[in-house]
Amino acid sequence: MTASPQPSSRWDVLRVPLVGAFLRWRYSRFALQLPLLLIAALCVYDGLTGRQLAPRNTATVAVWVHYRGLVALALAVAGNLFCAACPLMLTRGPTKLLKRFVPQLEFPKVLRNKYGVLGLTLLFLFSYEYFDLWASPWLTAWLILAYFAAALLTDALFPVGTFCKYVCPLGNFNFALSVASPTQISAIDQTVCQSCEGKYCLNGRVETATTRAPLHGFKSTHVLLELPMVSTMVNVSATRGAFPGCETDLFVPAIQSNTDCTLCLNCVRACPYDNVALTVRSPLTEATTLRPRADWAWFITVLAWAGLVNAFAMIPPFFAVAAWLSDLLGTRDEALLLLVIQGTGIGVGALLTWVAARGKLRDWVGVLFPLTLAVWGGHYLFHFVTGYNTLLPNAFSALERLGLPVTALALPGVVRGDGIFWIQAVISYAALVAAGWVAYRKAARGGRDARAVLLELLPMLLLIVFFNTLTLLIFSQPMQARGSLLQ
Amino acid sequence: MKRVLLMLLTLLAACAPQNANGLSVTLAPGRYSVGRRDVLLEVQRDGKPFETQDLNIEGNMTHAGMGTVSGSAAALGGGRYRVKNFDFNMSGDWILTVSATENGKTLTGEVKLGVAQ
Ligand code: SF4
Ligand code: SF4
Ligand SMILES: [Cu+2]
Numbered sequence: 001m002t003a004s005p006q007p008s009s010r011w012d013v014l015r016v017p018l019v020g021a022f023l024r025w026r027y028s029r030f031a032l033q034l035p036l037l038l039i040a041a042l043c044v045y046d047g048l049t050g051r052q053l054a055p056r057n058t059a060t061v062a063v064w065v066h067y068r069g070l071v072a073l074a075l076a077v078a079g080n081l082f083c084a085a086c087p088l089m090l091t092r093g094p095t096k097l098l099k100r101f102v103p104q105l106e107f108p109k110v111l112r113n114k115y116g117v118l119g120l121t122l123l124f125l126f127s128y129e130y131f132d133l134w135a136s137p138w139l140t141a142w143l144i145l146a147y148f149a150a151a152l153l154t155d156a157l158f159p160v161g162t163f164c165k166y167v168c169p170l171g172n173f174n175f176a177l178s179v180a181s182p183t184q185i186s187a188i189d190q191t192v193c194q195s196c197e198g199k200y201c202l203n204g205r206v207e208t209a210t211t212r213a214p215l216h217g218f219k220s221t222h223v224l225l226e227l228p229m230v231s232t233m234v235n236v237s238a239t240r241g242a243f244p245g246c247e248t249d250l251f252v253p254a255i256q257s258n259t260d261c262t263l264c265l266n267c268v269r270a271c272p273y274d275n276v277a278l279t280v281r282s283p284l285t286e287a288t289t290l291r292p293r294a295d296w297a298w299f300i301t302v303l304a305w306a307g308l309v310n311a312f313a314m315i316p317p318f319f320a321v322a323a324w325l326s327d328l329l330g331t332r333d334e335a336l337l338l339l340v341i342q343g344t345g346i347g348v349g350a351l352l353t354w355v356a357a358r359g360k361l362r363d364w365v366g367v368l369f370p371l372t373l374a375v376w377g378g379h380y381l382f383h384f385v386t387g388y389n390t391l392l393p394n395a396f397s398a399l400e401r402l403g404l405p406v407t408a409l410a411l412p413g414v415v416r417g418d419g420i421f422w423i424q425a426v427i428s429y430a431a432l433v434a435a436g437w438v439a440y441r442k443a444a445r446g447g448r449d450a451r452a453v454l455l456e457l458l459p460m461l462l463l464i465v466f467f468n469t470l471t472l473l474i475f476s477q478p479m480q481a482r483g484s485l486l487q
Numbered sequence: 488m489k490r491v492l493l494m495l496l497t498l499l500a501a502c503a504p505q506n507a508n509g510l511s512v513t514l515a516p517g518r519y520s521v522g523r524r525d526v527l528l529e530v531q532r533d534g535k536p537f538e539t540q541d542l543n544i545e546g547n548m549t550h551a552g553m554g555t556v557s558g559s560a561a562a563l564g565g566g567r568y569r570v571k572n573f574d575f576n577m578s579g580d581w582i583l584t585v586s587a588t589e590n591g592k593t594l595t596g597e598v599k600l601g602v603a604q
Contacts, residue, residue, distance in 0.1 A: 052506050053582060054551040065552035135549040135580075138504070316578070316604060387552020412554040413576075478604055480579035482549070 012277040013183060014268060023265060023278070032085035039395075040087050040144055046398040047141025055387075056411065057137035058394045063144070064134045066391055069384025071174065072377040079183040079278075080174045083164070083262035088151040098156035107158040111166060114295040118302060121169040122346075125306055129313055129338055129485075161247030165260055176300045177376065178258040179286045180369040183278050185255055185267060192275045193253035201252040201267035201276060204245035212272065215242055243270040252276050257290050287366035287438040297365040298350070304368045305349030307375035308470055309342050314379075315477035322485045334485045349467075356463035367439045367460055368467075374431030375471050378424040382479060385420050424475040432468040436461060510537060510596025512585055520603040521578050526570040528560065530585060530596060536566025537594075539587040544570050549580040549599075560585070578604045 014020045022028050039062055047059030054060040067082075074081040133139050147170075154163040164171045187193050198205060204215025245267065246252075248260040252267050252275075268276045292300070312318050322337050331337070357364035393409040400406050443456035515527035528544075530537040539562065546556040556576070560568035568585075575581065581602055586595045 049504060052504055053547050053584070054549055055547045055553045055555065057551070060551035064550075132549070134551060383550075383552050387554075390552055390554060413556060413574075478578055480577075480604075482580045482601065484580075 010277075011280040012188070013280065014276070014278050024268060026269060029084060029089075029264060033087045033090050036085050037087035037090055040148075042395060042398055044141045044144050045402070046394070047137040047144070050137060050398055050401070052137055054135045054137060055390060056394060057140075058391070058398045059137040059140040059144070060134065061387065061391050061394050063140050065383050065387040068380045069388070072177070072373075072380040073384070075174065075177045075181050076283075076373060076377055077182070079181040080178040080258060080261060080263045083171055083174050084264060086171070086262070088148060088163075088168075089262075089264070091148060091152040091155065092160065094152055095155045095160060098152065102156050105157050107162045107166065113293070114166075114172065114299045117166055117169060117172045118295070118299050120167065121172065121299075121303070122306070122342075124169050125310060126338065126342060128310075129342070130335055161249065164262055165248045171262065172299065173303065175259050175261070176296075176303050177373050178261070179290065179300070179366075180283045180373045181258055182280055182283045184258055184281050184285070185250070185252060185261055185263070186277055186279050187253040187255075188275045188277045190253055192273050196271075196273065196275075198272075199251065200243070200245060200270040200272060202245045202249065203270075204243055204266075205270045205272060206242045207272070215244060215270075245270050257286050257292070259292065259296060284370070284434055284438055287369040287434075288441045290366055291362050292365060294362055297362045300365055300368055300372060301350050301353050301361065302346055304353075304372040304375065304467070305346045306342075307372055307379065308349065308467070308474065309345035311375060311379040311471075311474045312345065313341075314479045315474055316480060317477065319480075319482060319485065326486055332486055337485055352463060352466070356459040358459065364439075364442060364460060366442065367435050367464060370431040370434035370438070371464065371467050371471070374427045375467075378427045378471065378475055381423065381427070382420060382475075385423075418478070421475060425472060428468055428471045428475065431471075432464060435464045435468075439464060506584070507595055507597045509592075509594035510585060510587070512583070512596040512598040514583075514598050514600055518603060519575060519600055521575055523572040523574050526573050526583070528568045528570065528583075528585065528598070530566050530568060532594070537587070538562065538564075538566060539589070541587060542568055543586050544573070545584045545586070546573060546575070547582050547584070548577060549582060553577065575602045578602050 012020075014023055025031075043059040043062050046057050050057045050059075054064070071082045127133060131139055133143060147168075150167065151163045154167050155161070193199075198212065198214045200214060206213055206215050243266070247264065247266065248262060250260055250267070252271070255261070263278075265278075268278075318341070321341060325337050325340060326332055329336070329340070353365075353368065354361055389412050393411045396406045396409050400408060439457055439460040440453075443453045443460070448456065509532055511531045513529045513531075515529070517527075519526075526544075530542065542560040542562070544558050544560050546558075547553065556574050558570050558573050560570045562568055579602060581600050583598050583600065584595055585597075586593055588594070
């Protein structure tokens with residue numbers, strides 16, 4: 001185990017007055033999940049029974065404008081707040097119940113990587129365009145329901161946390177962007193962790209008046225080896241009760257990355273030594289230091305280019321390309337055309353990245369972190385800025401139909417959103433500079449001389465500039481929303 | 488599994504609630520581009536021209552988060568209406584919804600159109 005940089009002197013969000021107290025509170029997560037659950041329920045109701053016009057329905061507005069916009073914003077300025085507040089995790093109760101009746105399976109070893117969720121993410125991005133999910137309240141409502149069902153089923157059959165880690169495209173999207181977030185869970189004092197008998201942050205803790213033990217025994221052998229005892233008799237001053245550990249199997253003193261961290265803060269509550277911090281860090285820390293597993297490196301690479309393709313699908317040239325391709329291939333099959341466009345965009349992008357990294361994608365993928373956040377964030381920002389004020393009128397009219405005493409609000413007029421291009425440009429250029437810096441840091445490793453550094457750096461710099469140019473070109477075009485690929 | 492789900496979803500999409508209620512709307516042929524435009528509509532009810540003095544028209548884009556544009560239509564006779572200076576302020580797909588009341592019942596109809604840059 002390598003020690004993460006000693007963070008004790010750094011700023012710890014959990015020790016900020018009020019905010020810290022709230023986050024440490026046992027029910028803070030529930031307090032965040034409950035409102036989101038209610039909103040999700042309203043979305044399902046309105047999506048299934050309300051007016052089937054995307055701008056006039058709570059489901060489509062909340063999911064495709066607010067949820068996406070706020071997710072990106074939170075990731076950029078704070079961290080993976082959405083996973084922390086994810087209402088899908090309220091299925092934990094029903095999951096526990098179901099577990100008594102369904103067989104308990106191991107999640108297959110071959111699937112314990114990010115390739116499966118990479119496939120699901122691509123499938124989602126395809127469906128998003130093909131079924132025009134953004135235009136259909138009805139499908140959006142079913143998508144929400146399907147998500148709840150999938151979370152419930154997956155975690156009922158497999159160990160809890162399997163859904164978040166290996167199945168959920170949204171969660172993994174959040175994980176992938178949170179590598180450029182300015183906060184991270186870390187241990188305050190590594191020596192406390194070394195002598196910690198239960199590694200409770202990972203294993204969970206159950207505490208009675210006289211005993212303290214890991215909640216479900218020890219999870220993995222590497223932890224077990226370091227431990228002389230399984231349960232100890234201790235005098236406890238810490239709160240009694242059962243505190244679950246990390247569901248995605250992260251071990252606090254070893255955490256180097258936000259990958260797989262849902263910010264559930266289970267670890268904070270499970271650690272009896274109050275040794276867990278949510279440290280404020282540079283958003284580029286991970287980009288410069290992390291060498292992710294190959295599956296994760298590919299996930300992020302694909303997500304970066306998918307961000308470009310997803311934004312591209314909203315501007316006029318996309319439809320021109322579709323028309324040209326339709327002539328070229330002699331087909332009007334939209335699924336096929338979409339597959340070709342998405343496949344080429346993402347495939348060629350990923351290949352270029354691999355080439356620029358000269359095959360060492362894991363070493364260089366950090367360069368993409370700021371660019372990925374910028375392209376998704378800039379795109380979602382557009383929708384959020386143009387549509388943030390359309391949620392309340394829709395939610396109110398849905399509530400009114402439910403018989404609640406609310407007064408109807410008029411939907412505001414169409415906002416074109418051209419005015420936010422300069423913000424998108426600032427974001428893109430900030431990402432360009434950040435990515436360039438990360439690339440430089442990587443190239444300069446091991447004290448090479450200037451010429452060697454430059455040679456090492458050049459392909460990556462070209463890739464960064466290429467990516468940023470495409471981002472800006474797309475953002476500078478008028479955004480459109482069109483259901484049909486071909487006229 | 489997700490594939491199966493999606494197939495189910497497509498099936499279910501067939502039974503999504505319908506917006507149009509009683510009226511069918513057709514658009515006079517023409518190309519629309521961003522800006523204030525006149526729109527010519529023909530409204531029918533059960534295949535016959537629909538006449539009213541009070542036809543409201545509302546424009547929405549197909550993408551969530553876009554606001555709404557509304558206007559009113561002047562009857563030209565024979566179920567034909569003209570909407571003056573309708574503000575297509577963004578390019579993309581639009582849906583025009585017309586509505587009118589008849590014997591206390593609200594009738595609506597929809598038509599889709601593309602607005603070029
Ligand atoms: S963070 Fe707390 S529970 Fe986890 S190993 Fe360190 S001291 Fe133990
Ligand atoms: S328990 Fe795991 S997922 Fe939750 S905050 Fe701690 S490290 Fe992150
Ligand atoms: Cu968009």
